[in-house]
Amino acid sequence: MTAPARVAENERPAAAEALDVERLRASFPILDQEVHGHPLVYLDNAASSQRPEAVIEAVSDCYRTYYSNAHRGVHALSERSTDEYEAARGKVARFVGAARSSELVFTRGTTESLNLVAQSYARPRLRPGDEVLLTEMEHHSNIVPWQLVCEQTGARVRAAPITDDGDLDLAAMAGLVGERTRVVALAHVSNALGTVNDVAAIARLVRDRSEAAVVVDGAQAVPHMKVDVSALGCDFYAFSGHKMYGPGGVGALWGRGALLAAMPPYHGGGAMITRVTFERSEYTVPPHRFEAGTPSIAPAIGLGVAVEFLESIGLERIERHEQALLSHSLEQLNDLPWVQVLGQPRDGGSPRAAVVSLVIDGAHPHDVATILDEQGIAIRAGHHCAQPLMERLGVPATVRASFGMYNTHEEVDRLVSGLHEVRRIFG
Template sequence: MFDIQEIRSQFSILDREVNGKPLVYLDNAATSQKPNSVLEVCHAYYTELNANVHRGIHTLSQLATEEMELSRRKIQKFINAEHDFEVIFTKGTTEGLNLIAYILTQKLQKDDEIIISYLEHHSNIVPWQLLCERTGAKLRVIPIDENGILQLDYLDQFLSEKTKVVSVNQVSNALGIVNPIEEIIARTRKNSDAYIVIDGAQSAPHFNIDVQKMDCDFFVFSGHKMYAPMGTGILYGKREVLEALPPFHGGGEMIATCSFDRTTYAGLPFKYEAGTPNVGGNIALGAAVDFMNRVGHQNIQHHENALLEYAQRQLLEIEGLKVYGEKAHRTGVVSFNLEGVGISSDVGMILDKMGIAVRTGHHCTQPIMEFFNIAGTVRASFAVYNTFEEIDLLVEGVKKAQRMLS
C-alpha cells in the first residue's frame, strides 16, 4: 500500500514552518529531503563506527569498510551494474562528469568531436568545453524545438568517425523533459564507436535504472537528489572501459605500489577513489536506496507523475501562465512563467513568504533560457512525499503573486 502520510512521517523536516506557514517543499530537483532512516545511518556511523576504510585492521575500520562495501553492492543492484567494482563513489554528478572528461583526454585529438544536447546542465557542458580546449576537439550540440524536444535527426547528421563522445542527460533538470536515451544510444552504437555518457542526476530519483540494458559506457548521478546526504554520488563505468583509462586523482587508496621511480595503480574501484572517502555519506546512500526500494519504484513514479499531471492542469488554468516543455514527455518538474512578470525570483520570494519553496532563475541551463528568450523560470519539482494539497497551495500562491506583480 502507498500511504503518503506514512511516507511523510519519515521526514521530520516536513513538520517545520517557514515564515509562520507549514513548509511546502517543491525544490526537489535541486535537492531532496532526507528520511529519518538515512539520517540515523549517518548519525550511527559517526557515533559508533567512525574510522577510515580499507586501511586498518582494527575493528572499527573493518566494520566501516564492510558497511561501505555493502552500500556499494546495494547501488550495484539499484542500477543493475554487472560488477560491484564498476560502481565508483564520487561527490556527485558534477565530479563524475569532470572525472570522465579528464580521463578521456588522451583518447581525443584535434578535430575530433563531442556531441551533447541543448538540454544539458552546465555540468554536462563545461567539462566537455575544457576537454575541447585541452585537445583541439570540437563540440556539437543537438538542437531542440519549441517544445524542448531533442531533434535527433541532427544526431544522425553529426555522428561520424570523428565522434569520440556522446554525453546527454536522461531527464532535463530545467524542464523535466525525458530524453529517449535508448534511441540515442542505439543510433550512436550504429554509427560510431564513441563513448556514451548518461547524466542520470534527474532520472535516478524517479526511474528504475538498468545500465546493462541501457548499454551506456558511463552513468553518473548524485545521492542528494535521491534522499541521500549531500556530497555523495556515483559514477558507473563498464569494466573494460574503466580498466583501459588512466586514474583521475593521485594519492592514497588508488595505488598498488608506489616508489620514487614508478607507481602502479590499484584495481577497480579503488583506482578512481583516491583519498579518504565520504564514508558516512556513502553508507547513507545505501540507506537511501533501501528507502526507495521499500516505497517501490513503481509507486514513486506513479505518484510523482500524478502530481505533475495535476500541477500542470491546475497551473494552466491561470490566465497568462506558460509552462515550458508542456507538450513533451516529462517527469518530476513543471517550469513556468507568468506573462507580464519579468523576474521569476519575484514570484519565488512571494511563494517563500507563504512557506512554499520553489527554484527560480536559469537552473544552471543558460542555453535553454536563451533559446526561449527568457532570463529564467519558476520551477516546482516533486518527490514522493509531496501531496496534491501542496500543489493547491502552490497554485493559490502563484495566483497571489500574479495579483501582486501584474
C-alpha cells in the same frame, strides 16, 4: 494470459497500491515545519531532496559507533567501516542495474563523475578535430567538463538541438553523430524541463553511426524512475546522492568494466595504488583506482540506506505518484492564461519527470520566488545552471517546481494559489 499477470502482482503486492504519502512524510523530519507562518511546501527537489530519518540515522550511527577510515587499518572499527562502505557500493550498484559492484565508483556527486569521465576516459582519446556531442538541454555540469577537455585536446563541443516543445530532436541529433564523434553526453532527465530522453534509442543511434561512448547524466532520473544501466546501453552513468534522498557529498559513476579497467586514474593519492616509488606508481584496479584519498565514508553508507528506502517504496509507485502530481499541476496551470509552462509534454513526444518550469506574464521569476517563499513554498527561480537552454527558450530565467515522492496534491494546490497571489501583486 491473466495467470502470469496475477502471479506478478502477488509477488509485488506493494507495487499495486497507491503511495501512502502521509505515512511517508512522517519519515522526513524536515517536512514538519512552518516557514513564514505557513506549513512548508518543499518543491525544490530537483536542486536537492530531503532525507528520511533512516538515512540521517545511518549517518549518525556510523559516526557514533563504528566510524574509522576504510581500506586502511586492521583494527575492528576500520574493518567495520570498510565492510559497511563496500556493502553500500553493492547496494547502489544493484540499484542501477550494474553487473558488478566494481563498476560503481563513489565520487562527490554527478559533477565529479562527469569530470572523471572527461579527464580519464576522453582526454587520452580526443584528438584535434574530434567531437564531443552534447544537447541543448544540458546542465552546466555536463557542458563545462567537456569544454575543458576540448581546450586541452583540440577537440570541439557540438550541441544537438531541441524542439520548441523541449524534446530532443533525434533526427537532427543523428545527423550530428559521425566518425569524429568520440563522446555523446546527455541528460537522462532534463533538470530544467523534466524531459525524459530515450537513452536506449539514442545509444543505438550513436552505435550505428560511430564508436563514441555514451555518457549519461542521471542525476534527475535516479530518484524518479527505475534505472537499469545494462538495459539503457550507455557506457557511463553519473548520479548524486543528495538528489535521491541520500546525504550530500557523495555520488557515483557507473562505467562499463572494460572501459574503467583501461582508464588512467583521475586523482592521485592514497588508496588508488598498489606500489609507489619516486620513479613511478602502479595503480590498483577499479573502482578503487578512481577513489584516491579518504572517501566520504558515512555519506556513502547513508546512500546505501537511501536506495534501500527507495526500493522499499518501489520506483514504480513513486513514478506513478509523481506523474499524478505532474498531471494535477499541469491541469491547473494550463487553465491560467497568464502562466506559460515551458516544454510541457505533447502527445507522442518525450515523457516528463516531476518538473514544471514556467514563466508568468509581467512577473520575473525571482519576484515569484520571493512571494511564494513568503507563503512557505520553496521553488527555484533562475537559469537552473542551464544558460544555453534558457537562451534557446528565449527566457532569462524560469520558475521551477520539482516534485519528490513526499509531495501531495494539496501542495500543488498551494503552489497554484501562491501564483494567484503573485498575480494579485503584479496584476
